[in-house]
Amino acid sequence: MAGMKTFRSPSRHGYAVEISPFFPTRLACATSQYYGIAGCGTLLVLEQSEAGISLFGSFDWNDGLFDVTWSENNEHVLVTGAGDGSLQIWDTANPQGPLQVLKEHTQEVYSVDWSQTRVENLVLSGSWDRTIKVWDLERSQSLCTLQGHEGVIYSTVWSPHVPGCFASASGDGTLRVWDVKTGMSRLVIPAHKAEILSCDWCKYDQNVIVTGAVDCSLRVWDLRNVRQPVSELPGHSYAIRRVKFSPFNQTVIASCSYDFTVRLWDWGSKGQPLLGTLEHHTEFVCGLDFNLHVPNQVVDCAWDETVKIYTPPCLAAFQHVAP
Template identity: 75%
Template sequence: MMMMKVFRSPARHGYAVEVSPFIPNRVACAASQYYGLAGCGALLVLDETESGVSLVRSWEWSDGLFDVAWSETNEHVLVAGGGDGSLQLWDIANHSAPLRVAKEHTQEVYAVDWSQTRGENLIVSGSWDHTAKVWDSALSHSLTTLRGHEGVIYSTIWSPHIPGCFASASGDGTLRVWDLKAAACRLAIPAHNAEILSCDWCKYDQNVVATGSVDCSVCVWDLRNVRQPVNQLRGHTYAIRRVKFSPFSKTVLASCSYDFTVRFWDYSRNQPLLDTVEHHSEFVCGLDFNLHVPNQVVDCSWDETVKIYTPACLSAGTHSTAP
């Protein structure tokens, strides 16, 4: 039986979750009223306890919040992206207002990510205005604006390996890899014949990126040869909202979908689907692996819950070792 802890956030529909890189039991969730279509947003900071999940801090925002990322250098600071085109920098020690609000995007900010490589401390954002922007860690101003996508940008993720490099996924069906030094797109992959809502880098291989699409498939790409995917993972019955690679196993990844499920895959196998978790009653939008607790997963859904659990397919031990 899978152990699970649940946090309920009435009238707040979860869009994104991220586990703290510093505090093993701490999770941030970006949520919105009225399914993000109208109303306000909320940023929740939660701690897993022995008995459940407790609220550490919550802030309200005047528009829906669609993504959140923890600082990689300060355990108290996080950034969120909003429906009003803003990025906000929040500090757990500051109860009332964000440290800073940056509003350069002209439409919804759907993606934010904090760089993970040593030697830089940057934020990347992706927006419905078709641009990605890179910011300093204080959000004082954007350092560069990157154009090239012909559709909404749904996902922007820094490479965990290569400084100044990030990937973006768009409604135009392409996955793009960007080089910050050159302020240019290095690679544009026509990855799906449909909108791509998510992308993620493999934690162990700088050449491997996964994409999740409205076409219900996850594609795993080797950036050295992009004529066809390494594997195409099928099983979801509606759009895939988010994909995440495991930090503990090179070929394991998770995906969550508008079909209310979270699925776990090992793309190196002939039968890649490891498990399907069906514990939500609405779209599952947010998903993350805990970096500190092997195989622990956090997800959030439009059903107003955040759930913390370790899927049986991973806790069996067959996928617990890094290469």
């Protein structure tokens, strides 16, 4: 693909990638040795330029890193989730090691997310121990632990609209919507008859969420009526690892999969919702994000030891924008 930039990190397999909310050219990638099965993990902080992608800094941890989230109020701070059940808080201005390590989960932390509403300053963590924890990083202990899922938790994502509200996706096949104030899930949606590996909120509608599952389908849900999805998007040939709504187009979604592809969708289309399929990786594609600052720019990472930044041609020509 013309204009694609690639960064290679030998012996580090990518699990998650996120672009900085402050710097349009900076991104972070959570990686693991030996495909996350054994070995250590490395947080890569990368910088893109016209010439390509360069390493801004790297931070090692003694277990695999499975997810990363940038702080929404400090441009230098990131949080990662690790295979030993801990969260690490990193400062890119301090390469000596994590500022803080939070260890309460008893199994892998597979998801971390920083609240986006600016009303609170909280971090979510979802774990294979079937619990979700809410953290205020000014404290050394979690604010609360939320339970309800009957399977491992793969994805926890704050609502970008409603303070104290977040969604979670689990191996039990359910999507849950939670209220931190009550500590309870206010909606339990049997979203797939398979493990759900990812979920994300629409940036333009507080009632719309997408799920991606092991059954190879994406489903878009309207929380006002959850009896059936408002859109179902089949097409991947293996499990969907991550789903993301576009920050620039209300009905555009990106997904990546264990089938080595990234796909772009228009879930509002009356005809063919699949906009394009990208086949630029040779292993599982695990991490995916849209650039908040650059319309239609996408970043992904895979087990093939590469991070790629590009603008999908199918999005460059896609004119539908949110009202």
